[in-house]
Amino acid sequence: MMRFLETRRSSTLAIAGLVLGALIFLLVNVLAQAGVKQARLDLTEGGLYTVSDSTRRVLKDLPAPITATLYFSSNLGEAVPRYREYFERVRDLLARYRDLSRGRLTLKVVEPEPFSPAEDRAVAAGLQGVPITQAGDPGYFGLVATDSTDGREVIPFFNLDREAFLEYDLTRLFLSLADPERPVVGLLAGLPLTGSGSPPMAMGGQPPGGQPWLIVEQIRQFFDLKSLPDDATPIPGDVDVLMVVAPSRLSEAALYAIDQYALSGGPVLMFADPVAETAALERRPPGADTGSDVAPLLAAWGIDWDAGKVALDAEAARRVAARGTLGRQQVIDYLAWLSLTPRNLLPGEPMVGDLEALNLATAGVLTPIEGSGVEVTPLITTSPRSDTADSGLFEGRPDPMDLLAGFTPRGQSLLLAARLRGDIATAYPDGPPEGVEAGAATPLAKSVAPLNAVVVADADMLYEQFWATRADFFGQAMTVPQADNHNLVINALESLSGGEALADLRGRGTTERPFTLIQDIRRQAELTFRAKEEQLSQRLDELTQRLQEIQSAGGQAGQALLSEAERQEVDRFRAEMLEVRQELRAVQHAMRQEIETVKATVRWLNIAGLPVLLTGVAIGAVILRRRRRAAAQPPVSAGQES
Structure with missing residues (x-):
């Protein structure tokens, strides 16, 4: 009887627990719908779905009310459900x-029905x-923002390819309305950034017809850009x-x-360059290149500049297609084209701290001058697996394999960009x-205010071929950045x-996010592969030379008379060549298999991990709970069991 009552009581408690759990579940859902409907858990690496501090500051400081009208056609969402999301x-x-x-921002959502x-x-x-x-019926998905002074900013269409940059695009739009007066940037360029000058030469991805570079369009979104002539002396006062x-x-003069x-x-932002690869975009007549020496100017700023050196980095090298030693196409590391990651950037510095990737091409090296009195803050550096090469090698495109063969890392990082502050003297102590x-003003012999400059040892990085892709979306120009240049x-x-x-905000959403572990495995395997390939190439050269010697010794119009020993030697070389080829294939197979194993492991962890x-x-919680219950129950005596 006692056991029956205990069983009945346990059943009643279990049913009551289920009812109570259901009520709590409903209550939580009601509260969630009422109070935390917009809550999101953002697990993305860059916090793509979390409102940034920059956005909060811009919205907090809006000087006047803004009305944002969001247009969306429901038939667009029906045709492409991804647009509805x-x-x-x-x-x-x-x-x-x-x-x-x-209360400064008003939001309206409008469906623009046909006609x-x-x-x-x-x-x-x-x-x-x-x-x-x-039938060609249009669908709309865009934003129009207006303020009380008839200012207007528009996003013509929210393209899916720029979804990762959504917060940046929206915040920039509201910032443009809130602060219509923009600082003036004076541009002194030895490259055709603004599309002016002679017609550009053929180069893949170049702006046709001398159009401005994409970087100029980006700058004009935030600043008033003023292109200055080469003989601008002095720099205009409104810059x-x-x-x-x-x-x-x-x-x-410049x-x-x-x-x-x-x-x-x-303040000065300078992009120096030992090898301006993008100079090929501009066809200048003979004698048009001035060849001015910028080294004295940078020396006055506390930087030793050697235009004869180009930075190489084995860890940051970009992958390019090149012809290997055996004549076949290979994708290998080009040591002079660098793809830099946050490991190469100064953490905590607003200029670079939030960037994800930077692409540089044949960059130079900045060396601080000791005792100059200028504070040099490193912003961008190479990895310790770096070295330099003679800039003369890059007058034409060098063979990436030759760069690899002669590369010896020095075990020390190289400085690629720095911020400079301090008192300086003129680079022209003898006058202009x-x-x-000199103009009406008296030439300055020393700084009247501390130097405020940023120097980057590469100018090619400004060209879009190195950091972005352009596309045309129904007549609307669209840009998708691959790096944060x-x-x-x-x-x-x-x-x-x-x-x-x-x-x-700007570093968010960059599309290029490499798998560094896989890259390290690939590089290590390729080092082994190249060593084997060099061995094979040397053995083939030895074989060719030996056969030529035998043929020359044989005479008879080039018909070589081979002795038995010589034939055996040739056969031995051929057999060795086959063995080395087999080793090469084994190394390639092992390299691919190791990379595929890592990829499969990462894929499994993402899906099933x-x-x-x-x-x-x-399961662990259930087992632990049962053990605790068993330990808490008192032992049952033999008399109670009966």
Whole structure:
């Protein structure tokens, strides 16, 4: 009887527990719907779905009310469900912006139905319609933001390829409305950044017809860009930041103007370059290259500049297609083209701290001069597995295999970019260069304000071929960055001009995220492969030379008379060649298999790792709970059992 009552009581408690659990579950869901509907758990590496501090600052400081009208065609979402999901994300993020703006931002969501006034307003505002039916009916998905002073900013169409950059695009739009007055950037360029000058030569991916480089378009989104002539002396007074590109291709007059501007305390962003590969974009007549020596100017700034050296880095080398020693195409490391990661950037520095990837091409090396009195802050460095090469090797494209064969890492990182601060003297103590007029102002012999400059040892990195891809989306130009080269430029200009509004936003969403473990395995395997390949090449050369010697000795119009010993020697060489080829194939197979094993392991961890982990935790919790219950139950005596 007692056991029956205990069983009945346990059943009642179990049913009550289930009912109570169901009520708690319903209550939690109701509270979630009412209070935390927009809550998100962001597990992405760069926090792509978390509102950044930059966005919060921009929204907090909005000077006037802004109305954001989001247009979306429901038939676009029906035709492409992915756009419906993206629309919901954009709408939710804008709602979050509205909440953070303290009433300064008003959000409207409008469906521009065909032939409706809403569609007319969308078209008039500059939204891009895309055909979604066979009849050509357009679908819209864009944003129009306006303020009380008739200012307007538009995103014509939210393309899926830029989803990772959504917060950046939205925040930049509201920042443009909030701060219409932009700093002035003066551009002194020895390369055709603005598309001016002679027609460009043929080069893959170049802007056709002398169009401006993509980096110029990016700068104009945040600054008023003012292109300066090569003989601009002095630098105009309305220039807030001076950007100098490829100074060795500028005139002495331009270098003197840069010197005087820096002495006056004007901030300078300089991209020097020992080998300007993108100079091929501009066909200059003979004698047009000035060949000015920028080394004295940089020496006055505390930097030793050797235009005869190019930085090489085995860890950061980019992969290129090249012809191997056996004549076949291979994808190998090109030591002079660098793909840098956060390991190469100064952490905590707003200019570079939040960037994910930078691509450089035949960059130079900056060496601080001891005792110069200039504070040199390293921003970008190579890995310790670095060395330098003679810049003369890169007048034509060198063989990547030759660079690898002669490469010996020095075990020390090389400086590729630095921020310079301190008191300096002029690089022209004897006055302006010959033929250069100083103007009305008295030439400065020393700085009246501390030097404020950033120097990067590469100018080719500005060209889009090295950091982005262009595409045309129904007549709308679209850019998808592969690296953060443009973000480095904008961050540096903002920092030098006194503002860093979007510094922690720009590095987000970069599409190039390499698997460093797989790259290290591949590089190690390729080192072994190259050693074997060199061995095979040397043995083949020895065989060829030996056969030529035998043929010359045999005479008879080139018909060699081979002795038995010589025939055996040739056969031995051929057998050895086959053995080495087999070893090469084995190394290649082992390399591919090791990489595939790592990929499979990573894939398994991504797909099955978390479920297996959670299952293990759940099973462990159940076992532990049962053990605790068993330990808590009192022992049953023999008399009670009967």
